[in-house]
Amino acid sequence: MKTARAPGKLILSGEHAVVYGAPAVAMAVNRYAKATAMEQSDSLISFNLLNLSYHKSMTKKALKDVKHRLGEGYESFKRGERSIKEVLKLPFELSQYALSHFLENINHHYDSGLKLTTESDIPIGAGMGSSAAMVLAVMHASALSQQKNFDKEYYYQHALDAENLQHGKSSGIDIRVSLQGGCLAFQNGEFNKLPQPPIPFFMVNTGKPESSTGECVEQVKIHFENSNLQSDFTDVTQHFIQALNNSDIHALKNATKDNHRLLCQIGVVPEKIQNLIIQLENLGYAAKICGAGSISGNTAGMLMIIGENTPQKFCEAHGYNVQTIQCDSDGLQ
Numbered sequence: 001m002k003t004a005r006a007p008g009k010l011i012l013s014g015e016h017a018v019v020y021g022a023p024a025v026a027m028a029v030n031r032y033a034k035a036t037a038m039e040q041s042d043s044l045i046s047f048n049l050l051n052l053s054y055h056k057s058m059t060k061k062a063l064k065d066v067k068h069r070l071g072e073g074y075e076s077f078k079r080g081e082r083s084i085k086e087v088l089k090l091p092f093e094l095s096q097y098a099l100s101h102f103l104e105n106i107n108h109h110y111d112s113g114l115k116l117t118t119e120s121d122i123p124i125g126a127g128m129g130s131s132a133a134m135v136l137a138v139m140h141a142s143a144l145s146q147q148k149n150f151d152k153e154y155y156y157q158h159a160l161d162a163e164n165l166q167h168g169k170s171s172g173i174d175i176r177v178s179l180q181g182g183c184l185a186f187q188n189g190e191f192n193k194l195p196q197p198p199i200p201f202f203m204v205n206t207g208k209p210e211s212s213t214g215e216c217v218e219q220v221k222i223h224f225e226n227s228n229l230q231s232d233f234t235d236v237t238q239h240f241i242q243a244l245n246n247s248d249i250h251a252l253k254n255a256t257k258d259n260h261r262l263l264c265q266i267g268v269v270p271e272k273i274q275n276l277i278i279q280l281e282n283l284g285y286a287a288k289i290c291g292a293g294s295i296s297g298n299t300a301g302m303l304m305i306i307g308e309n310t311p312q313k314f315c316e317a318h319g320y321n322v323q324t325i326q327c328d329s330d331g332l333q
Contacts, residue, residue, distance in 0.1 A: 001038040002144035006133040007031065007328040008122035009177040010203065010290040010304055013240040013259050014186075015127075016220045016266060017233030018171045023187040025194065025240055026177045027201075028328040033120040033133035037145035040113040047095065048117040051124070054092040057113075066093060067100040074165050084168040084214030091124070098135040098162045099142055105158055106148060114145065125208040127291010127301035132174035135162045136332050152179045155332065168214040181331030185241055196327045198247040202305040203290070204320045206273055210297030216268055219295045223266040232262055253286035253306055260288040268293030273300045276318060285311055 008031040014024030040046065046057040058066075073087040088094060099116060116138065122130040136159050143150060156175055163170035173186050183194045209216075223229060236258045243251035260277060263269050269277075269289055277287045285307040293300045305311055305322075312322045 001036060002141050003034060003036045004137045004140035004144060004333065005032045005034045006136040006140070006178045006332045007181060007330070008033070008128040008130060008133050009174060010128060010201075010302065010325065011173065012183075012197075012201075012290070012304065013255060014233055014237040015263070015289075015291060015293075016217070016268065017224075017230060017237075017262075018173055018186060019169060019217065019220075020224050020230050021188055022230050022233040023185055023237045023241070024171075024173055025183065025185055025237060025244070026173055027183040027196070028177050028181045028331060029128070030326045030328050031120075031122045031128065032328075033122055033130065033137045034118065035134070035137035035141035036117045037138075037141040038115050039145060040115045042113045044113040045099070046113065046115040047092065048115065049092050049095060050117065050119040052092050063096060063100045064104070066096050067104070070097050070165055077168065084166075084218070085212050088165045094131055094162065094166060095134060095138050097165060098138045098159070101161060102139040102142055102158055106143070106146075106150075114142070116142070123205055123208075123302065125212075125301065126205055127209075127213075127289065127293070129174035129178055131166045132159060132163055132170075133178045135159045136175065136178055140332055152332070155179060166213065168217055177331075179332050181327075181329045183244070183327060185237075194241065194244050195247070197244065197252070197306075199249050199252070199306065199308055200310070201325050202307070202310060202322050203325050204303040204305065204315055204322055206276075206301065206303050206320065207299030209292065209294035209299055209301050211292070211294040213292040216292040216295055220266050220268065229262065229266065233259075236262060249306075249308070256286035256288050256304075256306055257281065260286075263289060263293060267295055268300070270294055270296070270298050270300055272298040273303065276303075280305060280311060280314070283311065283314060 007028040018024035240255035
């Protein structure tokens with residue numbers, strides 16, 4: 001029996017714009033997806049996905065058929081024949097695809113079966129990279145169960161294939177941050193390590209967004225065409241990086257506020273969340289969404305709040321729980 005874990009993440013600056021070549025800053029956090037893989041005497045592949053209450057055994061051929069069907073669906077999406085939401089319809093299919101895709105690509109032929117158990121304390125659909133972390137944990141646990149280990153680049157490439165099913169065109173940032181751990185600047189597939197933030201960061205889960213990440217990505221594309229948004233997001237993130245390097249709290253807050261306003265401009269911050277952030281800013285905090293956000297509804301996933309003191313009383317008065325977040329420096333283990 002082998003167990004692997006991968007951390008979730010928060011994007012501190014530059015979400016959405018990173019897909020178009022602008023820089024982004026993200027931090028791995030102490031919330032984890034865990035996977036345990038072990039051989040079993042029969043020839044079946046068994047899934048015990050605790051958070052999804054999914055328990056099923058299937059033949060190896062049936063698992064390959066799932067992978068083939070999902071792959072065909074993604075090709076149909078790329079041809080413009082269906083939306084990304086129509087590709088991966090059921091949440092447990094991501095782990096099934098990740099396992100099948102990985103075992104197929106390492107050319108592993110085994111006579112025995114395999115039992116995969118997963119669990120996670122990363123909120124699903126909240127912009128914390130839950131799918132990327134789970135894909136990595138599943139792949140690493142399955143590799144370890146076969147007495148194999150691979151470098152991070154190998155995991156990155158295969159996890160990216162699975163992530164595309166979820167997001168349409170994955171920027172790769174969720175996978176990279178979960179792999180490496182720490183705080184990273186990310187641009188065009190390249191990354192550099194950054195200092196951890198000098199003051200507490202807090203997070204509030206505003207609820208699962210009504211829109212999927214893929215739907216938001218498709219909508220945002222309209223705003224980025226024929227505009228200066230890439231340049232605007234780049235400037236904001238460069239200011240954020242400079243503030244991190246200088247441990248400048250005031251500049252961190254200002255860059256976060258500017259980032260929030262750009263996210264409002266591209267339509268991924270629901271009005272209810274905008275009003276909440278206005279009130280937080282009036283109390284001396286800076287805040288912004290940390291994932292794709294939502295193009296509809298009243299929820300937007302995870303909200304990042306920067307301030308010297310916890311905003312617990314204010315947030316509880318508005319029906320939200322506050323959590324202090326810590327950086328995970330280990331990455332995939």
